[in-house]
Amino acid sequence: MVSDSILINQFLEMLGAERGASNNTLESYARDLDHLSQNAPAPLNDITRDQVRAYLALLQKKGLAARTQARKLSSMRQFFKFLYGEGLRGDNPALGIDSPRIGQSLPKLLSEDQVSKLLKLVEAQAQNKRAQNKPGLKSLRLHALIELLYATGLRVTELVSLPLSAVRSGQPYIFVRGKGNKERLVPMNDRAIKALEVYIEAMTSLSPSGNNSKWLFPSRGAKGHLTRHRFAQLLKKIGAEAGILPSQLSPHVLRHAFATHLLSRGADLRAVQKMLGHSDITTTQIYTHVLEERLKSLVQQKHPLSKA
Numbered sequence: 001m002v003s004d005s006i007l008i009n010q011f012l013e014m015l016g017a018e019r020g021a022s023n024n025t026l027e028s029y030a031r032d033l034d035h036l037s038q039n040a041p042a043p044l045n046d047i048t049r050d051q052v053r054a055y056l057a058l059l060q061k062k063g064l065a066a067r068t069q070a071r072k073l074s075s076m077r078q079f080f081k082f083l084y085g086e087g088l089r090g091d092n093p094a095l096g097i098d099s100p101r102i103g104q105s106l107p108k109l110l111s112e113d114q115v116s117k118l119l120k121l122v123e124a125q126a127q128n129k130r131a132q133n134k135p136g137l138k139s140l141r142l143h144a145l146i147e148l149l150y151a152t153g154l155r156v157t158e159l160v161s162l163p164l165s166a167v168r169s170g171q172p173y174i175f176v177r178g179k180g181n182k183e184r185l186v187p188m189n190d191r192a193i194k195a196l197e198v199y200i201e202a203m204t205s206l207s208p209s210g211n212n213s214k215w216l217f218p219s220r221g222a223k224g225h226l227t228r229h230r231f232a233q234l235l236k237k238i239g240a241e242a243g244i245l246p247s248q249l250s251p252h253v254l255r256h257a258f259a260t261h262l263l264s265r266g267a268d269l270r271a272v273q274k275m276l277g278h279s280d281i282t283t284t285q286i287y288t289h290v291l292e293e294r295l296k297s298l299v300q301q302k303h304p305l306s307k308a
Contacts, residue, residue: 002088004037004044011082020181024157032075045083049093052076056097066100073099110244110257115150118242119191122146125238126198137199137206141217141226142234144192144199148174149251151192153258153276155179156228156251162216167196178277186275 012030015021021029033044039055040047059069076094083089110118126143129136149159158176166175173187188196200216215225232251239249259272 001043002045004033007044007083007088008033008037008079010086011079014082022157022179025179028071029075029079032072033079036072036076044079045088047093049096052093053097056100060100070099073097109260110248110253112261114242114244115254115257115261118239118244119147119150121242122238123195126195137202140195140199140202142238144195145217145226145231146235146238146254147192147195148188149254150258151189152176152186153255153272154186155255155277156231158277159251160217160226160228160231161223163214164200164216165214166216167200176277182277184274184277 008030011033012026015029016026036055037044039058041051041054042048056069056073059072073094077092080089080092080094084092122139122143126136126139129139145159148154149156152174154162154176155178158178162174162176168175172193173185175183176186177183203218213224217226218224219226219230221227228251235251235254236246236249240246255276259276262272263269
């Protein structure tokens with residue numbers, strides 16, 4: 001009998017080779033399926049629908065969020081679909097099981113004023129280093145990262161893993177390889193272009209190792225580029241200096257701000273969808289709900305009859 005670990009590895013290899021799944025996606029599937037294997041009462045190619053239901057009940061008993069339970073069920077559906085397609089099972093035991101109900105949570109949102117203060121602060125710190133004739137490469141890098149994130153709405157993994165070749169001199173856009181290995185062109189504004197030019201010039205002249213790296217934001221770590229975790233730490237730190245609570249700020253929140261601020265100024269929903277790299281426009285429409293909630297709140301707070 002084939003072991004669970006071999007079956008899981010075969011499934012992950014298929015996802016990577018045939019669907020172009022990212023490392024983060026593969027790691028998420030691996031965690032979900034390893035946890036299932038460790039808690040299932042039978043080998044994964046023998047597990048029954050009732051046993052899958054019992055496993056989901058266990059997750060609920062442990063207090064896992066409905067969203068997490070739903071993700072694990074989705075992982076199981078895809079895995080068992082693969083086993084069925086490969087002739088390793090005669091059915092998919094995860095089919096016919098309802099996903100836990102997930103309430104639609106609206107994204108956290110920064111105001112335009114908050115983002116403006118953040119950008120002014122990170123720019124001032126970078127300029128201050130240059131005025132003092134100090135290298136300040138890390139300050140220039142952080143400035144470039146934040147300007148680029150707010151200008152493009154990239155996913156954090158896309159941002160930190162950009163190759164140097166993604167930026168082409170004189171071109172007002174970057175080449176991005178996103179989920180499913182799909183490529184897209186994303187335009188940049190003048191502020192982001194300028195911050196990137198200054199950073200790349202400094203990196204080329206001040207950092208011999210960065211000069212030899214293929215990454216736009218190189219690092220000495222195992223991946224060769226800045227990690228998303230480290231960038232999130234740096235962002236929260238400077239955000240706190242700008243008066244934004246750490247709980248209110250993350251790379252994903254800046255991505256939300258990019259989309260919501262564009263839509264609030266009349267941007268086309270389809271254009272925002274393409275820039276965000278969403279395959280389904282319903283994913284992008286969540287930002288229209290954010291605007292609706294803000295308008296409701298504004299009316300409730302400011303309308304003269306709201307307290308009547």
